[in-house]
Amino acid sequence: MTNNNKTPSTVTFGNNRLSIEDVVALAEGRAKAALSDDADFRQRIAKGVDFLDRELRDHGHIYGVTTGYGDSVLRRVPPHLVDELPLHLSRFHGCGLGAELSVPASRAVLAVRLASLCSGYSGVSIELLELLNAFFAHDITPIIPEEGSVGASGDLTPLSYIAAALVGEREVMMGGERLPADAALQKAGLQPLTLRPKEALAIMNGTSVMTALMCQAFMRAQYLCQISTRITALATIALHGNPAHFDARLFAAKPHPGQARIAANIASDLAMLGDGYQPARLQDRYSIRCAPHVIGVLADMMPTFRTTLETELNSANDNPLIDIEDETILHGGHFYGGHVAFVADGMKTLIANIADLMDRQMALLVDTKFNHGLPSNLSGSSTDRASINHGLKAVQIGVSAWTAEALKNTMPASVFSRSTECHNQDKVSMGTIAARDCLRVLQLTEQVAAALLITVRQAMVLRLEQGSITRDQLGDDIAAFLDDLGRDIAFIDEDRPLEGTLRHLVARIGARHWPLYSEGSAEK
Numbered sequence: 001m002t003n004n005n006k007t008p009s010t011v012t013f014g015n016n017r018l019s020i021e022d023v024v025a026l027a028e029g030r031a032k033a034a035l036s037d038d039a040d041f042r043q044r045i046a047k048g049v050d051f052l053d054r055e056l057r058d059h060g061h062i063y064g065v066t067t068g069y070g071d072s073v074l075r076r077v078p079p080h081l082v083d084e085l086p087l088h089l090s091r092f093h094g095c096g097l098g099a100e101l102s103v104p105a106s107r108a109v110l111a112v113r114l115a116s117l118c119s120g121y122s123g124v125s126i127e128l129l130e131l132l133n134a135f136f137a138h139d140i141t142p143i144i145p146e147e148g149s150v151g152a153s154g155d156l157t158p159l160s161y162i163a164a165a166l167v168g169e170r171e172v173m174m175g176g177e178r179l180p181a182d183a184a185l186q187k188a189g190l191q192p193l194t195l196r197p198k199e200a201l202a203i204m205n206g207t208s209v210m211t212a213l214m215c216q217a218f219m220r221a222q223y224l225c226q227i228s229t230r231i232t233a234l235a236t237i238a239l240h241g242n243p244a245h246f247d248a249r250l251f252a253a254k255p256h257p258g259q260a261r262i263a264a265n266i267a268s269d270l271a272m273l274g275d276g277y278q279p280a281r282l283q284d285r286y287s288i289r290c291a292p293h294v295i296g297v298l299a300d301m302m303p304t305f306r307t308t309l310e311t312e313l314n315s316a317n318d319n320p321l322i323d324i325e326d327e328t329i330l331h332g333g334h335f336y337g338g339h340v341a342f343v344a345d346g347m348k349t350l351i352a353n354i355a356d357l358m359d360r361q362m363a364l365l366v367d368t369k370f371n372h373g374l375p376s377n378l379s380g381s382s383t384d385r386a387s388i389n390h391g392l393k394a395v396q397i398g399v400s401a402w403t404a405e406a407l408k409n410t411m412p413a414s415v416f417s418r419s420t421e422c423h424n425q426d427k428v429s430m431g432t433i434a435a436r437d438c439l440r441v442l443q444l445t446e447q448v449a450a451a452l453l454i455t456v457r458q459a460m461v462l463r464l465e466q467g468s469i470t471r472d473q474l475g476d477d478i479a480a481f482l483d484d485l486g487r488d489i490a491f492i493d494e495d496r497p498l499e500g501t502l503r504h505l506v507a508r509i510g511a512r513h514w515p516l517y518s519e520g521s522a523e524k
C-alpha cells in the first residue's frame, strides 16, 4: 500500500496492508476508497463464503451461525431460524449511548472494519465488502454512539450500527444530512444487504472502533510532539533560556532517538541566537531543560504504538475465523483489544505529561518572579493603563484547569476489567474506553498548546519590542512561524475575550496547519 508518511489519493482494500495514514486520510475525506479487483483477493473471499455454505450444509453446526451468541453458545438454532439470527444480533446490540462519533471517526471505523474483513478470515461475501466500500463513495457514515463496548467481545454494540446501516436500519449521515439508513441507501441507488448467516457477527465481533479512534489519536499525538517542541523553543528564547541544554553531545550520551531528535529540533530553532547571546541562568528550570526528556518519551514510543496499531488494523480480529486453506473453523478470542487498550492508556499518560510541561512553561512566562523582565501576565498595555489590564491571567487559569483534567483522565482503563455477559466475557480489555480517554486527553492538551501559542507569541513580540532579542537572532523557520502566528493572534495590549482565538488555534492544531520540522519527524 502507500508509504507510511505520504497521503494517498486512493486507499485500496484487498490483500494489501493499510497504514494509520491511510485510515486517517479516508476519515478526513482526503482519500477515496476502492475495493481491489485482484483476482486472488476476490477468489479468497469467494472461497470463504463457499466453505461456510458447505460446512453449514454438510455438518450443520457452526458457532454463531447455528448457536446462540457468547454464553448462549449451548443454545441450538434450528435450520429454519438460522437466516434470522444475524438480524437479531445487530438489533439486540442497538443499545449504544453517549455522544455520537463524528463523521470522520465513523469513517475511520468503517475503514478499519473493512480492512479486517478483507483479510479473508471472516467468511463474508464480496457484496458486503462492496457495499461498505460504496459507503465511502456516497459519503454515508453510520451514526454510532460511542459508549457501550467493553472492548473484548469486540466493539459489539458500536459496530452493530454498521451492520444496521448495511441492512437499512437506524440512521446515517449522508453528505452532511442525517437520514434513516434505508432512505440514504435508496438515495444512493444502493440495495440494503441481506445478511448471510455469519455476517452480522463478522461485522461486529472485532476491535475496529478502538483501533480507528487510536489511528486518529496517533496522528494528533505525532503533531503534538512537533508543536510542543516548537513551543518549547519559543518559550526558551522568550525566557532568555540556555540553548546549551539541547547540545547534541548531551543527547549522544543518553541516546534515546526520539528524545535526541526533539532536542535537535529545539537546538536548530535556537541556532541563530549567536555567540553573543547571554542566557539569564546557567541552568533553566526543568520544564525548559528537560523538555526533550518529556516530549521525547512520547516520540520514542510512537514507533511501538504504530507497529501495534497497524498490526491490529491489518488483522482478522473476529471470531470464529475461517481458514480457507485448511477448510477449518478456528474458535478463539481475537476480538480482545488488549494491545490497543495498552497503547491508548500509555499514549494518554505521555500526552498529559506534555500538557503539564506546557502548563509549567506558561507559569514561568507569565510570572515576573521567573520571566526575567517580561510584564506581569504578559500584558502589553502601556504603563498608565497597566493597573486595569490583566493580560493572560485568565488564560493561565484555563490552562491549569485543562491540564488538571487531562492528568485526571490518565487513570488507566485497561485494568478495570468487569466480568460480563453471564461470565462468558469474564475478562475484557476496556480498550474503547481507553481510546476515548486518550482522545479527550488529546483535546485538552491541544487546548493547552493553543494557549501556549498565544503566550509565546505575546512574549516574543514583547521581547522584540524591548530589543532584548532581535529579529536577526531568530532563524528563518522561527521568524516565519511567528509571522504566521501573528496573522491568527493579535497583540494583547488592552484586555479582550480570547475564546475565539483559542478555538481558532485549536482548529489549526487539529488541521496540522503549520508544517513543523520534517514530516513525520516525531517518529522514525
Ligand SMILES: N[C@@H](Cc1ccc(O)cc1)C(=O)O
Binding pocket: 069, 070, 071, 152, 153, 154, 156, 205, 319, 320, 335, 421
Ligand atoms: N464475542 C463472542 C460473541 C458474542 C456476540 C454477541 C454477544 O452479545 C455476546 C457474545 C464470541 O465470539 O465468543
